[in-house]
Amino acid sequence: xxxxxxxxxxxxxxxxxxxxxxxxxxxxxxxxxxxxxxxxxxxxxxxxxxxxxxxxxxxxxxxxxxxxxxxxxxxxxxxxxxxxxxxxxxxxxxxxxxxxxxxxxxxxxxxxxxxxxxxxxxxxxxxxxxxxxxxxxxxxxxxxxxxxxxxxxxxxxxxxxxxxxxxxxxxxxxxxxxxxxxxxxxxxxxxxxxx
Amino acid sequence: xxxxxxxxxxxxxxxxxxxxxxxxxxxxxxxxxxxxxxxxxxxxxxxxxxxxxxxxxxxxxxxxxxxxxxxxxxxxxxxxxxxxxxxxxxxxxxxxxxxxxxxxxxxxxxxxxxxxxxxxxxxxxxxxxxxxxxxxxxxxxxxxxxxxxxxxxxxxxxxxxxxxxxxxxxxxxxxxxxxxxxxxxxxxxx
Numbered sequence: 001x002x003x004x005x006x007x008x009x010x011x012x013x014x015x016x017x018x019x020x021x022x023x024x025x026x027x028x029x030x031x032x033x034x035x036x037x038x039x040x041x042x043x044x045x046x047x048x049x050x051x052x053x054x055x056x057x058x059x060x061x062x063x064x065x066x067x068x069x070x071x072x073x074x075x076x077x078x079x080x081x082x083x084x085x086x087x088x089x090x091x092x093x094x095x096x097x098x099x100x101x102x103x104x105x106x107x108x109x110x111x112x113x114x115x116x117x118x119x120x121x122x123x124x125x126x127x128x129x130x131x132x133x134x135x136x137x138x139x140x141x142x143x144x145x146x147x148x149x150x151x152x153x154x155x156x157x158x159x160x161x162x163x164x165x166x167x168x169x170x171x172x173x174x175x176x177x178x179x180x181x182x183x184x185x186x187x188x189x190x191x192x193x194x195x
Numbered sequence: 196x197x198x199x200x201x202x203x204x205x206x207x208x209x210x211x212x213x214x215x216x217x218x219x220x221x222x223x224x225x226x227x228x229x230x231x232x233x234x235x236x237x238x239x240x241x242x243x244x245x246x247x248x249x250x251x252x253x254x255x256x257x258x259x260x261x262x263x264x265x266x267x268x269x270x271x272x273x274x275x276x277x278x279x280x281x282x283x284x285x286x287x288x289x290x291x292x293x294x295x296x297x298x299x300x301x302x303x304x305x306x307x308x309x310x311x312x313x314x315x316x317x318x319x320x321x322x323x324x325x326x327x328x329x330x331x332x333x334x335x336x337x338x339x340x341x342x343x344x345x346x347x348x349x350x351x352x353x354x355x356x357x358x359x360x361x362x363x364x365x366x367x368x369x370x371x372x373x374x375x376x377x378x379x380x381x382x383x384x385x
Contacts, residue, residue: 013368035240051379055325066334071355138335140356141358
């Protein structure tokens with residue numbers, strides 16, 4: 001490898017396939033031969049590895065708001081991540097808090113999703129207006145729930161309050177409410193002030 | 196004797212020849228430069244195949260030591276093929292370490308212990324910036340990136356979990372990575 005050495009760069013999509021073990025043995029070996037001779041592609045792979053590590057750390061700290069799958073939650077649990085998990089029936093409510101050692105918060109919003117093409121999640125709906133709208137979230141219709149990981153630091157900072165979350169099916173550009181969920185939050189310190 | 200700046204201008208093959216031809220006790224600058232260049236590649240190979248930062252660090256140590264000892268001892272017939280030699284050594288050592296890593300996991304499982312991952316490569320990352328950039332992504336891209344890279348799951352697994360096709364997951368992942376790269380480093384992204 002020299003400063004003047006040039007290769008066609010490996011695309012980030014191919015690097016991701018390599019990193020995640022999706023390539024056949026022949027293609028993988030060819031990529032590795034290239035990586036061992038190309039500083040530019042090594043830089044790109046290193047950037048991908050660092051990003052992956054960063055995502056891991058953010059997820060473990062409950063710092064990413066995302067919609068995930070039930071299987072993903074099970075993987076977190078299997079790896080020893082301390083979960084604060086609430087399953088809320090359609091149009092139901094739950095009393096909730098965040099303990100000091102909770103790492104990741106999980107909200108399971110149950111709803112019939114069998115005939116739904118697109119779902120949006122409306123967070124903190126006040127007077128009909130959401131504070132945040134998660135558009136066209138991925139979901140498995142057969143799962144019967146949308147699984148959300150809110151940012152745990154934000155939940156910790158909340159005063160005693162009720163948050164309304166709404167699931168809407170979007171059909172022909174119109175919202176159709178398919179479920180409402182009320183989270184009655186009490187700060188941990190208020191629940192355990194005498195301890 | 197080559198200086199550090201001389202070494203930086205040489206390609207891998209020339210550096211390997213310089214190490215191989217150096218009299219005993221000399222060639223330290225060339226050795227250091229060669230190790231510096233291959234350390235990242237070997238470590239990344241280790242992270243990819245062993246999925247464990249400790250094992251990847253062990254791999255790098257073993258392989259770099261073997262590389263230098265083999266060059267000094269004249270065991271590498273064509274130092275110009277140093278990259279192939281290092282890659283081949285990585286494959287062999289990784290096989291051994293995979294067994295060691297499995298044993299280590301069993302020991303940790305049985306007796307407990309600190310298995311915190313060390314930060315992998317040398318680059319540093321602004322986590323706040325990464326979080327902001329992740330939050331700017333469309334929902335499906337964020338979900339796919341989080342679920343893929345949290346524990347290195349291939350498209351087939353994510354597709355099954357989200358009722359998407361594998362091809363669709365790859366397209367979403369690719370778009371997400373490109374968007375993330377642009378957000379993280381607007382100057383470097385093309």
